[in-house]
Amino acid sequence: MANKLSLITKGFFKENPTFVLVLGMCPTLATTTSAMNGLEMGLATMFVLILSNIVISLIAPVVPDKVHIPVYIVVIATFVTLLELLMKAYTPDVYKTLGLFIPLIVVNCIILGRAEAFASKNGVLDSALDGIGIGLGFTMSLTVIGIVREILGSGAVFGWKFMPGDGALAFVMAPGAFLVLGYLLVLFNKIAKKN
Amino acid sequence: MEYFLIIISAIFVNNIVLAQFLGICPFMGVSSKLSTASGMSMAVCFVITLATVVTYLLNQYLLVPLNLTFLQTISFILVIAALVQMVEIxxxxxxxxxxxxxxIFLPLITTNCAVLGVAINVVSKEFAFGGSAHMLNLAESTVYAFATSLGYGLAMVLFAGIREHLAGSNVPKPFKGLPIAFITVGIMAMAFLGFSGIV
Incomplete structure (x- = not known):
């Protein structure tokens, strides 16, 4: 039981996809202009990650070694297309804000990375839990970056404004994304060293 | 004139790495040496331009007439994977x-989101270069893709140059490696922000 639980919790700290593995940087930087956007992007990625992990763990034994990467990419792309259609139908506003980065989940290295490193070698249940764990870790990291950028950039958290006027706009724009991520990595390194 | 504006806009104003956040993984991965950085940018340049032309034609003459545009993501990524395989050979x-x-980074061009990103962008977004917003035609798409990949190369080569110096400097321990790299890119992005408003 403890073993299964650790599959989920490892994504938070030990194998955090953003701050430890430093994977999937494009959506991390591009969609975290506010806490809400970061959270939504994280959840969208988690949806694809869990489903692709489940399917890949099921088909991995019968997929020939030579073509396994193209097969995995097709599986992932299928779920991304599914997600696109669902989001267009039920949450068109979110789909519009995240824009290009929804189809680009296909090329998020976290998903292919988990397929290669975990799902292809483990059972269905473990792979699903791994998807949940890494997905939650990714969602959490994106939300944290979003919160920091929203506070600095527009003086608000989740759209709730606690400071009058505009913040430092640069943090909502491109440079702020790189700077915030850089400094958060420093902070994470510092904390990790202490433990 | 319009082509000139497309080129300036794609290289400087909307630089693919520094303003659009595409292709960050290889940007961070192979930029520690100037020689590999320039080699990688050439490979990416070739793949982006070729992939955009092929996917544009695929979309225009197959997916749109057959009403299958929801298959864009899946068909584009397959085309790109095949192209990368070819470049590798x-x-x-x-x-x-x-x-x-x-x-290792050559097969990884497949999962370089810059390639898929540009391919999807040109068939789904309206662009305004000086004039009114409109969908790009084949020639404009090709020029846009080529110029975007030049922008990728420019950012990559500039950054590799900085990183070569960074390797020899005394950086505080928690900043070593990727953190300082991200902060450096942040400062570069700030510099490129100065180009906004030209086009």
Whole structure:
């Protein structure tokens, strides 16, 4: 039981996809202009990650070694297309804000990375839990970056404004994304060293 | 004139790495040496331009007439994967040294979101370069894709130059490696922000 639980919790700290593995940087930087956007992007990625992990763990034994990467990419792309259609139908506003980065989940290295490193070698249940764990870790990291950028950039958290006027706009724009991520990595390194 | 504006806009104003956040993984991965960085940018340049032309035609003459545009993501990524495989075979044959230098990152161009990002962008977004917003035609798309990949190369080569100096400097321990790299890119992005408003 403890073993299964650790599959989920490892994504938070030990194998955090953003701050430890430093994977999937494009959506991390591009969609975290506010806490809400970061959270939504994280959840969208988690949806694809869990489903692709489940399917890949099921088909991995019968997929020939030579073509396994193209097969995995097709599986992932299928779920991304599914997600696109669902989001267009039920949450068109979110789909519009995240824009290009929804189809680009296909090329998020976290998903292919988990397929290669975990799902292809483990059972269905473990792979699903791994998807949940890494997905939650990714969602959490994106939300944290979003919160920091929203506070600095527009003086608000989740759209709730606690400071009058505009913040430092640069943090909502491109440079702020790189700077915030850089400094958060420093902070994470510092904390990790202490433990 | 419009082509000129497309080029300036794609290289400087909307730089693919520094303003659009595409292709960050290889940007961070192979930029520690100037030689690999320039090799990688050439490979990416070739793949982005070729992939955009092929996917544009695929979309225009197959997916749109058949009403299958929801298959864009899946068909584009397959086309790109096939193209990258081809580039790999050609490089292996004609330039083994470059093939060796690019190593693991060559097959990874498939999952370079810059390639898929540009391909999807040109068929789904309206662009305004000086004039009114409109969908790009084939010639404009090709120029846009080529210029975007030049922007990728520019950012990558500039950054590799900085990183070579960074390697020899005394950086505080928690900043070592990627953190300082991200902060450096942040400052570069700030510099590129100065170009906004030109086009």
């Amino acid at each position: 050609v490089l292996k044959k004609f330039s083994p040294s470059l093939y060796q230098a690019l190593g």
